[in-house]
Amino acid sequence: MSDEIKHECGIALLRLRKPLQYYIDKYGTPLYAVNKMALLMNKQANRGQDGAGIANIKLNVAPGYRFISRYRSVEAKPIEDIFEKINKKYRKAEKEDSKKYLNAEWLQENYGFTGEVWMGHLRYGTHGKNEIENCHPFLRQNNWRSRNLVVAGNFNMTNVDELFDKLVSLGQHPKDKVDTVTVMEKIGHFLDEEVQRQFDRFKPLFPEDNQQLTSLIEENIDVARMLQRSCRDFDGGYTMCGMLGSGAAFVARDPAGIRPAYYYADDEVIVVASEKPAIKMSFNCDYDEIAEIGPGNALIIDTNGEYREEQFRDPLEKKSCSFERIYFSRASDPDIYRERKNLGKLVLPQILKEIDNDLANTVFSYIPNTAETAFFGLVEGLDEHLVKERKKHIREGVLFEEDLDRLLSFRPRTEKIISKDVKLRTFITNDTHRDEMVSNVYETTFEVIKKKEDTIVLIDDSIVRGTTLERSILRMLDRLEPKKIVIVSSAPQIRYPDCYGIDMSKMKDFVAFRAVLKLLEEENREELLEETLARCKDALENGYATQENYVKALYEPFTDEQISKKIAEIVTPKNCQAEVSIIYQTVDDLHKACPNHTGDWYFTGNYPTPGGNKVVNRAFVNYMIGKGNERAYGAF
Template identity: 60%
Template sequence: MSDQIKHECGVAFIRLLKPLSYYQKKYGTALYGLNKLYLLMEKQHNRGQDGAGVATIKLDVDPGKRYISRHRSMASNAVADIFEYIQKKFAEVERDFPEKLKDADWLKENMSFTGEVLLGHLRYGTHGKNSIESCHPFLRQNNWMTRNLVIAGNFNMTNVDELLQQLYELGQHPKEKADTVTVLEKIGHFLDTEVQGLFDQFKREGTDDNIAISKMIADNMDVAKILRKSANKWDGGYTIAGILGHGDAFIMRDPAGIRPAFCYYNDEIVIAASERPAIQTAFNIPLEEIKEIKPGHALIIKKNGKVTEDQFSEPKEKKSCSFERIYFSRGSDASIYRERKQLGRLLTPMLLEEVNHDLKNTVWSYIPNTAEIAFYGMVEGVNKYVKQYQRDRLLNRDDKITDEELQEVLQMAPRVEKIAIKDVKLRTFITQDADRGEMVAHVYDTTYGLIKNDTDTLVVLDDSIVRGTTLKQSILKILDRLGPKKIVIVSSAPQIRYPDCYGIDMSRMGEFVAFEAAISLLKESDREDLILEVYKKCKDSVNVPKEQVENYVKAIYEPFTDQEISDRIAKIITPKETKAEVKVIYQTLDNLHKACPEHLGDWYFSGDYPTPGGNKVVNRAFVNWMEGKNQRAYM
């Protein structure tokens, strides 16, 4: 994606089902869990580079001994920074008492981060909320072991105000208005209720030994019930992992399956992560053995090692985030790789028509590197056309073909070139806008001498066009210098028209070039009354229950065809001094669904939000835009 869009976040979870000595004997180190957690997090570093955190819990620790360890970092390479911090502790042991590094029991007794339950998190910060306090995992601490709670997640809730009100009604006073706090405190409240209920029950049944009761509570805690009560009013997309102080753990996924969650377990380990390839690579596990956690379900790991997948909320129609497939998740996932190639292939008919099937005078390329897989699919589609063309020319003839014609037909092939290379991330430290724009224009290096001046059409694939800022400030200027007659910018994703409120940092209407194009067309055609009408409906819906609200912003786009909006986008993003004709082509929604049939979450393209809170968010975002408020429409 040429425009940087941040994505929240990545989760990594490991539960060792055997004693540490088992891993020392089998794998040669009692730090097997830590080593694997590091790999699991590094293989997901694409999901968050603003901060990271790790927490571990030791099982069956004597009173007075620390059993929860946590460290968070906002360093430029946060994951490495965290594990360097942890590694230093063991390096000192190796230096002073090398034999102790092989003594699993001693390590657990004396060293932090030697727990059997490990949780890691990678984070992207949004809207200035980037501090060490914002980094997961979060802790809710208590002297009762069973009331301690550690959580980390990839989530956004659309109804934070409603959830906060529920906490007030429960008698709580949260320290912050944020979905992380509401989630932590909501689970914490029902955790407290479960513990107290079990305590009272065992007292009534005649058990007077409080130490014995504590163990009985840990053995009998109903984690699924806690999650059912906690998530009752949640509206959002989420994958949330949690550990209770005594060792029970869970990984829960929202009812629409918006955010991704994968898992694997056998008799020695339980693993969960936001991305499947991370598990495959870190543990060398075949793809077919890794499961997707079902929407509305939680993978629950009891302290005794029992693993179940329990429903905590009624599953809805599955609307897994299609942006995960187009851009965010790593393309090393086999199914994502196939889907991205298919997105490129499906663009081919439109592109061939746009260049009048003139392969001789068309150069095919892509920007940025994340578009490479879709580009392979696009080239495959062009090559398929070439083979069909050759077949038709050679077989469907009544006369004999000349050597010259034969040579021309056989040599026909797409001209595939690497036109632009992102050479270095330049720091635009100069304050003046004009100077900063000049610096941005040098982020990419170009390959000169490949384009025939005023003759060639240059087709450049991007995986998504959101704001169009980088295209206007940098890429189109660079491409125009090469001297093409025409530049076709192609997006393997459809037009992004609406904000996301489930975990992607796309939350303000004014950020979308498609929205800017629609507004421009409305003003040009003297239909500003429609803008005011939508504003009134959105404004009136602010205090209406979310279940009764529609997405009124859809009306902004209805007067225009997709191509009319694409043509206006081309006009908006084209720098004034550009000599080449610029055309913009977007993927269609139908093609997106064909390419990603199991991941139909397309609300940022279609406006069809998978939860009622999404409609509230998009309407509020429009109100914010109309009123000049530069803020996101959810907490």
């Protein structure tokens, strides 16, 4: 992606189904779980490089021994930082007594991060400061083991204000109005109630035996009921991991299945991650052994290591995030790899029309590194197109042998015209300086373009702001002196904010929105802006902003082609000699390529939850009243 955006987060949950001593005896080391967690998190490092955190719970340790451990980091390499600290503990234990080092009981009594239940998190902060307090997992502590709660997730809530007010109505005094706090405290409140319910149930049966009572409470906590009560008014996209102090755990997925969650289980482990390749690489299982947690369902792991998937909210129409398939998730997932290739292949007819089928004078390339797979699909589509063309010409009859030779030997011209310097880590730069940094991470390959003759077709996976095209890529390509430059987006035009986990929340950032503003101005239809503003304000003030996305009206007067043409004008640098055009994937073809991930609200404005409509209406109002830099939903 030429425009760097922050996005998503990654989760990892690992439950050892046997006592720690089993793994020490079988694998010859107490580090089995540590190594697996390190691999799970490193294989998802693409999902979060602002920070990382890990938590661990020991089962069945006696009172007086610490049973919850947690590390969080916002260092430049947070995963390495965390696991170096954990490994330091193990090195200290081995140095202290090499024989006891292989004794699970001694390790768990004397050292942290030696438990059977693990949770990891990788953070991409969509908003807010990159401080240790913002890093997951979050911990809610209590002297009752069953009331301890550890939570981490990949989520954004659209209705943080309402959730905050609900906590206040329950008698709480939340320390902050952010979705991480409200989610933690909401679940924590109903965990407390569930523990109390089990206490009231069993206390009459064991009036004098509190130890037995405690065990019964922990074994009978109804996690699904707790989630039903705590999550019933959540509006957003979420995959939430939780661990109870008793060792029970859960991973809950939103009713529309917006955020991803996959799991694998055998007789030794239960593991959950945001991406299938992380599980595949960590446990060498087959892809068909990895299951997806259903929308509105939670994977619940009991204190004894048994697991089940239970529905805790009524599922909505599944609208899994299509950006996962276009850009975010690793393409080593075979399904995602095929889908990205199809995205490149399906945009080919538009490209052929734009270049007037002049393949001899066209060079195809891509913006590394995430558009590479779509580029492979584009090239595959070109090959298929040429096969059809050869058949057509042969059927029509070829008069001369040299014509046949030329027809059969022709291949599309492909080059790596743009290179990216991966050493420049633009994702850690703040918004003010990010564009400047991004403009310096690319460089061009010279002497592969016929000056004033060739057209360059460059495929990107998506175009959000267009600033990198304008300030860097198009300027560099123009120095090669092509006749024409065609920028192709394998994703449709991004028109609306995301409020479910991606850093796309400001209307002014979208080059498609800027294009529509220009078109309205040029056609003297700016009154539509005021009309839409009035509708949005009235809906927000009178409590029906969740019912409809009124911002759609701004796009309705124009075709996709008109908007694309205006985008090309906006991003074309001054004094650019080459003609510039922009091609976008169609929404219909997006759904053909990714049929099981139809979440497309950033392209269509069709939000999967009511809160999404409220967010887009508020975002437009913020833009119109000069508060375009403000977030239109609760802080993360």
